[in-house]
Amino acid sequence: METAYLNGEFLPKNEIRISPDDRGFLFADGIYEVVRWYEGFFFDMASHMMRLKRSMSEIRISWTDADTFPFVAQELITLNILQDRPALVYLQVTRGAAKRTHAFPSTEVKPTVYAFAKGFRPDSETMASGIGVILRKDIRWSRCDIKSVSLLPNVLSFQEARDLGNYECIFVRDGLITEGAHSNVFFVIKGVLYTHPESENVLSGVTRKNVLRIAREAGINVREIAVPESRITELDEAFITNTSSEVAPIVSIDNKSVGNGNPGLVTKLLQEKFVAEIRALKG
Secondary structure (H helix, E strand, O other), rough: OOOEOOOOOEHHHHHHHOOOOOOHHHOOOEEEEEEEEEEEOOOOOOHHHHOOOOOOOOHHOOOHHHHHHHHHHHHHHOOOOOOOOEEEEEEEOOEEEEOOOOOOOOOOOOEEEEEEEEEOOOOOOHHOOOEEEEEEEEOOOOOOOOOOOOHHHHHHHHHHHHHOOOEEEEEOOOOOEEOOOOOOEEEEEEEEEEOOOOOOOOOOOHHHHHHHHHHHHHOOOOEEOOHHHHHHHHHHEEEEEEEOOOOEEEEEEEOOOOOOOOEEEEEEHHHHHHHHHHHHHHH
């Protein structure tokens, strides 16, 4: 039986009940965070905590016990017997339950805090051979830097990619490539690594941050500059990063090959160094 967390309690997941008046349900008025368990530790929990607190601050939700999340996450791993398996812990914090009105509740209500853990099997074969993606207009709101639960544009775009046999949808805003439906995106042009700079148009990815650090440590020329869609034909390599896929090579965009159609040398190097860092942390 799966165990989840709700408002300070660990409960059987099938017994959890959330109010139909919860603003997360009515308005998508909430934020979320996902951390990865590497059979013994959570990778860069500190950065996840910083992003969690920032997202809550940006939409003015106060969860006074936010610092307990690392404990909650660890306990979910233990209670669900996931200690020796790759796993993800999902956390969602909404403004809470109140009479439906667009304004914040007139009297303070407690946020709804829900979390669960699930094991998963990393698709190492796909990550080695590379993925296909599509390019689409960025139809999301203007605060993509907040990890909001309001993900309908992401869901629709991601499903279109899957319907077309691709792994991810990459967004374009005002002619510039921003990020993916659930990932950050990087490009290599003549040995230089490019990615969109942190701004309100992209989420500050934890894996993105660590890959940038690893790339700089490896002596790779890094430029946090948005790549125009018009430069797609110049790409030598491309890849996405996120918590579950780590570093995933892009070998085609809209069914057209990137570079020679295989994962590139820079991408492979970053994959290897990321994996090596995880192994070193495992001891």
